[in-house]
Amino acid sequence: MSLxxxxxxxxxxxxxxxxxxxxxxxxxxxxxxxxIALIGHTGSGKSTLIQHLNGLIEPTSGTVYLDxxxxxxxxxxxxxxxxxxxxxxxxxxxHQLFEETVAKDVAYGPKNLKLPEDEIHERVKWxxxxxxxxxxxxxxxxxxxxxxxxxRRVAIxxxxxxxxxxxxxxxxxxxxxxxxxxxxLGQIQKLHKAxxxxxxxxxxxxxxxxxxxxxxxxxxxxKAVYYDTxxxxxxxxxxxxxxxxxxxxxxxxxxxxxxxxPEINDDLFTVEDARDEIERVLGREHHV
Amino acid sequence: xxxxxxxxxYYPTGSVIHRLDPRxxxxxxxxxxxxxxxxxxxxxxxxxxxxxxxxxxxSKIPFVYVARGLKPLIFIVVLTFVLNMFxxxxxxxxxxxxxxxxxQGLKLSIFxxxxxxxxxxxxxxxxxxxxxxxxxxxxxxxMSVIPGxxxxxxxxxxxxxxxxxxxxxxxxxxxxxxxxxxxxxxxxETGNLIERAKALIPILVPLxxxxxxxxxxxxxxxxxxxxxxxxxxxxxYVLSYQKADTIAYVVLAATAAAMILSRxxxxxxxxxxx
Ligand SMILES: Nc1ncnc2c1ncn2[C@@H]1O[C@H](COP(=O)(O)OP(=O)(O)OP(=O)(O)O)[C@@H](O)[C@H]1O
Ligand SMILES: [Mg+2]
Numbered sequence: 001m002s003l004x005x006x007x008x009x010x011x012x013x014x015x016x017x018x019x020x021x022x023x024x025x026x027x028x029x030x031x032x033x034x035x036i037a038l039i040g041h042t043g044s045g046k047s048t049l050i051q052h053l054n055g056l057i058e059p060t061s062g063t064v065y066l067d068x069x070x071x072x073x074x075x076x077x078x079x080x081x082x083x084x085x086x087x088x089x090x091x092x093x094x095h096q097l098f099e100e101t102v103a104k105d106v107a108y109g110p111k112n113l114k115l116p117e118d119e120i121h122e123r124v125k126w127x128x129x130x131x132x133x134x135x136x137x138x139x140x141x142x143x144x145x146x147x148x149x150x151x152r153r154v155a156i157x158x159x160x161x162x163x164x165x166x167x168x169x170x171x172x173x174x175x176x177x178x179x180x181x182x183x184x185l186g187q188i189q190k191l192h193k194a195x196x197x198x199x200x201x202x203x204x205x206x207x208x209x210x211x212x213x214x215x216x217x218x219x220x221x222x223k224a225v226y227y228d229t230x231x232x233x234x235x236x237x238x239x240x241x242x243x244x245x246x247x248x249x250x251x252x253x254x255x256x257x258x259x260x261x262p263e264i265n266d267d268l269f270t271v272e273d274a275r276d277e278i279e280r281v282l283g284r285e286h287h288v
Numbered sequence: 289x290x291x292x293x294x295x296x297x298y299y300p301t302g303s304v305i306h307r308l309d310p311r312x313x314x315x316x317x318x319x320x321x322x323x324x325x326x327x328x329x330x331x332x333x334x335x336x337x338x339x340x341x342x343x344x345x346x347s348k349i350p351f352v353y354v355a356r357g358l359k360p361l362i363f364i365v366v367l368t369f370v371l372n373m374f375x376x377x378x379x380x381x382x383x384x385x386x387x388x389x390x391x392q393g394l395k396l397s398i399f400x401x402x403x404x405x406x407x408x409x410x411x412x413x414x415x416x417x418x419x420x421x422x423x424x425x426x427x428x429x430x431m432s433v434i435p436g437x438x439x440x441x442x443x444x445x446x447x448x449x450x451x452x453x454x455x456x457x458x459x460x461x462x463x464x465x466x467x468x469x470x471x472x473x474x475x476x477e478t479g480n481l482i483e484r485a486k487a488l489i490p491i492l493v494p495l496x497x498x499x500x501x502x503x504x505x506x507x508x509x510x511x512x513x514x515x516x517x518x519x520x521x522x523x524x525y526v527l528s529y530q531k532a533d534t535i536a537y538v539v540l541a542a543t544a545a546a547m548i549l550s551r552x553x554x555x556x557x558x559x560x561x562x
Pocket of ligand 2: 046048091170
């Protein structure tokens with residue numbers, strides 16, 4: 001499903017002394033089936049932007065079209081349907097768990113979808129396994145007895161179980177260990193490759209962004225500055241640094257190498273690609 | 289949904305009223321509330337409205353913002369007005385079937401609803417013009433003068449400041465949880481009463497869990513910093529009265545005198561209502 005954001009403005013607490021313009025005239029068309037990373041310094045408006053994409057907050061002006069339909073100009077029932085198509089995982093989603101058991105909590109979304117019992121059951125099992133948990137072991141456990149990382153996964157499963165066509169994740173790996181982070185992002189990528197759903201990932205890790213994203217949307221002080229492929233966006237090293245961002249470490253290495261070896265391709269940002277490129281240019285013998 | 293609650297919200301403008309000593313503001317408001325119950329005549333009410341208008345003007349807080357705090361109360365004010373108007377026996381002015389309006393009813397309904405409006409506006413202007421920290425400092429100082437409460441003054445003030453501190457946090461949290469459950473298709477607006485009450489469970493459970501977690505974390509953090517109540521604690525900022533406070537007290541004394549004296553004026557028709 002394509003999402004078209006048009007002249008989107010959002011002002012918090014308009015008319016009070018705490019008035020704050022969080023979004024300024026955002027115009028972006030997010031293509032169908034892409035893995036999109038959303039980056040920006042803290043307070044740049046990332047969370048505000050994504051909450052517009054499923055109609056949780058209303059824009060001050062401008063609008064968002066989901067497959068051509070203005071999501072702020074439809075009935076309440078249709079808006080709720082929109083929320084099933086555009087699944088949103090909040091920052092620290094473990095704070096929203098409430099059911100007695102993990103399975104019941106994950107079933108909350110599908111239940112609201114009014115699916116038949118057996119399909120709910122099937123989806124719950126699928127979603128829990130999707131986030132790397134053992135369904136048989138965990139389904140009857142209280143979510144409040146789990147570790148923070150497990151709770152996070154259960155909360156993500158709660159959104160996955162709705163099988164949204166657009167999946168938005170707001171810093172899903174904040175505060176997780178490296179293994180948990182790779183595992184969650186890996187599963188999301190696997191799902192994306194299999195289901196061709198659109199994924200929007202808010203992240204502060206340029207490494208993750210470089211590794212998974214097809215497109216990067218850069219926000220700076222409420223404005224959308226760049227929207228392009230990682231190769232293109234990461235060419236703006238100096239500009240990104242001015243915005244309080246960075247590029248993947250590998251990119252810095254390649255840039256430094258390029259000064260000595262002009263023939264090297266420095267548009268690389270994963271360790272694997274870099275290794276191959278260095279071997280290609282320097283030959284195996286230089287390789288320690 | 290929380291946007292309309294102005295009571296307990298701080299609106300900084302840096303005006304004279306904001307810079308008054310919190311004790312002055314609390315005492316002034318307290319006296320004002322008592323005076324509102326002393327007043328029983330039009331002149332007294334005019335003085336009450338006048339002094340409130342003066343304070344609002346001096347505070348530089350937009351009038352609409354103050355008035356917004358009255359919105360949740362409209363129903364109660366209207367109800368007070370209607371009940372007093374039709375239910376008070378006395379000299380009948382107007383009658384239609386079983387409905388009647390008496391002179392006394394007319395007076396009561398106008399005065400009672402006016403009193404309610406002034407009461408709420410008066411207290412909300414105080415909270416709008418005083419930061420929560422100042423407010424609790426002022427209350428602590430005020431309570432320390434009362435013999436019976438003196439011992440608990442610090443603890444009460446601390447509890448109050450923690451509660452005030454957490455109101456916005458919990459509101460934010462509630463907002464976030466509501467949004468998160470809405471993102472999972474929660475529907476709070478349709479269905480019968482029982483269904484709607486049930487729809488609140490996904491909000492209340494996480495909210496309670498997080499409130500307890502926060503309370504627990506805060507208690508640990510306070511203990512880790514050796515907090516052990518008020519005994520022996522000194523203040524970083526000591527409250528002190530300025531010239532503006534003296535003026536405020538003089539104004540208060542004059543207002544109080546005028547409002548009390550207004551009870552003894554003999555009013556021409558139609559005012560002696562009873
Ligand atoms: N409910 C609110 N009321 C007022 N201001 C808000 C509210 N929510 C966010 N803001 C402000 O809007 C700005 C953008 O916030 P937002 O949460 O979108 O940032 P973000 O890019 O997600 O940051 P982070 O990386 O820290 O999550 C911030 O300056 C924030 O203070
Ligand atoms: Mg955010």
